[in-house]
Amino acid sequence: MTAVQPGIEFWFEFASTYSYVGAMRIEDECARAGVALRWRPFLLGPIFTEQLGIQDSPFNVQPVRGRYMWRDLERLCRKHGLEWRKPSTFPRRSILAARVACALEADPRQGDCIRALFRANFAEDRDIDEPSVVAAALRACGADAEAVLARASSPEAKAALRANTERARASGIFGAPNCLVGSELFFGQDRIGDALAWATSSPAGK
Amino acid sequence: MTAVQPGIEFWFEFASTYSYVGAMRIEDECARAGVALRWRPFLLGPIFTEQLGIQDSPFNVQPVRGRYMWRDLERLCRKHGLEWRKPSTFPRRSILAARVACALEADPRQGDCIRALFRANFAEDRDIDEPSVVAAALRACGADAEAVLARASSPEAKAALRANTERARASGIFGAPNCLVGSELFFGQDRIGDALAWATSSPAGK
Numbered sequence: 001m002t003a004v005q006p007g008i009e010f011w012f013e014f015a016s017t018y019s020y021v022g023a024m025r026i027e028d029e030c031a032r033a034g035v036a037l038r039w040r041p042f043l044l045g046p047i048f049t050e051q052l053g054i055q056d057s058p059f060n061v062q063p064v065r066g067r068y069m070w071r072d073l074e075r076l077c078r079k080h081g082l083e084w085r086k087p088s089t090f091p092r093r094s095i096l097a098a099r100v101a102c103a104l105e106a107d108p109r110q111g112d113c114i115r116a117l118f119r120a121n122f123a124e125d126r127d128i129d130e131p132s133v134v135a136a137a138l139r140a141c142g143a144d145a146e147a148v149l150a151r152a153s154s155p156e157a158k159a160a161l162r163a164n165t166e167r168a169r170a171s172g173i174f175g176a177p178n179c180l181v182g183s184e185l186f187f188g189q190d191r192i193g194d195a196l197a198w199a200t201s202s203p204a205g206k
Numbered sequence: 207m208t209a210v211q212p213g214i215e216f217w218f219e220f221a222s223t224y225s226y227v228g229a230m231r232i233e234d235e236c237a238r239a240g241v242a243l244r245w246r247p248f249l250l251g252p253i254f255t256e257q258l259g260i261q262d263s264p265f266n267v268q269p270v271r272g273r274y275m276w277r278d279l280e281r282l283c284r285k286h287g288l289e290w291r292k293p294s295t296f297p298r299r300s301i302l303a304a305r306v307a308c309a310l311e312a313d314p315r316q317g318d319c320i321r322a323l324f325r326a327n328f329a330e331d332r333d334i335d336e337p338s339v340v341a342a343a344l345r346a347c348g349a350d351a352e353a354v355l356a357r358a359s360s361p362e363a364k365a366a367l368r369a370n371t372e373r374a375r376a377s378g379i380f381g382a383p384n385c386l387v388g389s390e391l392f393f394g395q396d397r398i399g400d401a402l403a404w405a406t407s408s409p410a411g412k
Binding site for chain 1: 257270273277278281380404
């Protein structure tokens with residue numbers, strides 16, 4: 001009998017550059033470690049507005065931090081073998097992509113579609129708020145794009161995204177991406193390893 | 207003939223919790239990797255005031271982020287085998303400790319004294335703005351506490367700290383700790399490994 005592991009919830013935002021770097025490898029890293037993964041799309045905008053009183057990305061509001069982030073993304077993408085093209089619009093509206101990810105809950109193509117949407121934004125510089133861009137990404141993953149887009153605009157998908165964003169707030173989330181292991185929050189793409197170690201360690205090691 | 211390596215400048219702030227986690231291991235990690243280390247104490251306060259318009263730590267100004275940080279520090283200290291006691295005052299005034307670190311430039315005890323001062327703040331909950339606390343930390347490292355404190359209040363040490371803070375600003379620093387490798391900035395204690403990889407990699411790999 002093996003012990004039940006809590007698994008990792010990966011909380012991400014499609015407009016977030018560091019979410020891209022984390023989202024592209026989280027499924028592989030979880031699979032390697034034998035840890036279950038749940039994708040948790042949410043919207044960071046309302047959280048930034050509430051916590052920081054801003055209507056924009058902190059990387060735009062704080063230009064010194066922004067300059068660092070753009071350089072860091074180049075390095076991180078090279079390190080992890082990811083394509084990278086600095087998006088001509090930042091942050092992009094991500095609500096459509098996030099609803100699509102909610103509509104794909106429990107679909108075996110969910111991970112592939114999420115990665116395709118992230119690539120559209122950060123490797124291809126395409127507007128993921130455009131249904132045609134989203135449809136192309138879905139089709140490339142073998143999904144029925146029209147059916148998924150229809151489900152994404154259903155009251156259920158909208159409610160699911162609102163509930164995710166509310167749960168993110170209630171979990172103490174203030175940025176993206178995050179790994180949540182039970183109630184333990186690990187913020188940042190560079191803490192995926194710590195989250196995996198937490199998920200696989202014995203209770204005595206915590 | 208071996209190629210000249212740029213080495214790592216470790217830019218840190220004695221009031222910063224994540225600087226503690228980085229400072230306690232940076233010398234060992236550099237030694238293991240064969241990378242030269244320079245300690246660069248600076249003051250984050252003027253940078254936060256300039257960039258964020260605040261007179262306090264962002265972890266106090268943003269309570270959600272603050273709650274995460276305190277929990278994260280417990281975990282990180284356990285991970286790295288560091289003592290940890292949440293300081294009763296945060297952030298502590300760090301100007302005296304920073305001037306002491308400047309006064310110890312080129313002294314073989316500099317690293318030991320820096321770690322002792324960090325431990326006083328974050329493992330022993332002592333006020334590192336008190337000369338008696340600083341003196342005790344210096345003496346424990348075998349330094350001549352009175353002579354070092356006298357040098358720390360000299361115009362030279364004060365000018366050195368001001369120059370460091372100015373260079374931090376000019377290098378694009380917005381938080382602490384950081385590793386600077388040539389002009390490449392790596393922000394955060396969790397990026398020490400990336401900085402070491404950068405410092406030891408061939409130019410073609412960058």
